[in-house]
Amino acid sequence: MTSRRVVIALGGNAMTGPDGSATPQAQRDAIRKAAGHIADVVATGVEVVLTHGNGPQVGNLLVKNEMAAHVVPPVPLDWNVAQTQATIAFTLADELDAALAARNLPQRTAGLVTRTLVDVDDPGFGEPSKPVGRFLPREEAERFVAHGQIWEDRGEKGWRRMVASPEPRSVVDSPAIHALTAGGFVVVCAGGGGIPVTDDGRDGAGLRGVEAVIDKDLTAAILGRELDADTLVIATDVPNVMVDFGTPSQRPLGRVTVDELREHAAAGQFARGSMGPKVEAALRFVEGGGAHDGRRRAVITSLEHIADAVSGDDAGTVLTV
Numbered sequence: 001m002t003s004r005r006v007v008i009a010l011g012g013n014a015m016t017g018p019d020g021s022a023t024p025q026a027q028r029d030a031i032r033k034a035a036g037h038i039a040d041v042v043a044t045g046v047e048v049v050l051t052h053g054n055g056p057q058v059g060n061l062l063v064k065n066e067m068a069a070h071v072v073p074p075v076p077l078d079w080n081v082a083q084t085q086a087t088i089a090f091t092l093a094d095e096l097d098a099a100l101a102a103r104n105l106p107q108r109t110a111g112l113v114t115r116t117l118v119d120v121d122d123p124g125f126g127e128p129s130k131p132v133g134r135f136l137p138r139e140e141a142e143r144f145v146a147h148g149q150i151w152e153d154r155g156e157k158g159w160r161r162m163v164a165s166p167e168p169r170s171v172v173d174s175p176a177i178h179a180l181t182a183g184g185f186v187v188v189c190a191g192g193g194g195i196p197v198t199d200d201g202r203d204g205a206g207l208r209g210v211e212a213v214i215d216k217d218l219t220a221a222i223l224g225r226e227l228d229a230d231t232l233v234i235a236t237d238v239p240n241v242m243v244d245f246g247t248p249s250q251r252p253l254g255r256v257t258v259d260e261l262r263e264h265a266a267a268g269q270f271a272r273g274s275m276g277p278k279v280e281a282a283l284r285f286v287e288g289g290g291a292h293d294g295r296r297r298a299v300i301t302s303l304e305h306i307a308d309a310v311s312g313d314d315a316g317t318v319l320t321v
Helices: 024-042 055-067 077-102 138-145 174-182 216-226 258-266 275-287 303-311
Strands: 005-010 047-052 108-112 115-117 130-136 150-153 159-163 185-189 195-199 207-209 231-236 297-302 317-320
Touching (some): 005 216, 024 303, 055 077, 055 130, 077 185, 138 150
Parallel strands (some): 047 185
Antiparallel strands (some): 130 159, 297 317
């Protein structure tokens, strides 16, 4: 299948250093590397829309909030998402513009601070499930638990803060993204799943930010459908989705059907905080229908293979109808 418009969802490994470092230089170095792979996709002639994670960046801002609360008022999660969207978007734009120019490509990059609509009564507000920020030892995490935060033991890496993660319903600013894409821009948008907003019912004029974060892969699936993209590429740190991970029988998934992937998911093959949302996003995108020729495909693979994922069905875990 030849792709026409592609949504690429960049994982956290594309935004931080190899050791997870989120210093400004480590982030810029990682984004520069990612930009080269993205430029290779643009060079194939498809329209590209980018979205990205922001967990480490939001986590850093939350720490700054806590440490400076006696000097400046802390800002809510939706503000943190907006700030990190802007920072990552301008850094991606700088690095991607340079990579495109180095390949003598005419396209340039535009970043858009983007809102995503959620339901005010979403059960996710009552059951915080999204990890954000740094991993901490139990002793340090307990200090924040004492202040009313929710933290969860994530195994060998340590403890991590959990926040509300409602389901994305639509990308409010998708018309603007569509217009920029049609104008020839590579668009960076909906970072961190988008800034979560609810509608108070006043004919769309009552949008308000809320304290939450949204899974960026689930938003990418909605964004892809709203933009009539035919391909969703979810870039992560492994070349394929694995089943029986961590056991002697583990194996990578290549081409797979919706029914097969749903069966693996139902059997608990994919961890909630890592591969699970990526698999669910791929399924939702493909099952959503539409596309200009009636077909959609989703690919989950490593950043290094995204150009191959766009141009053919031999890279990564490929889901088609």
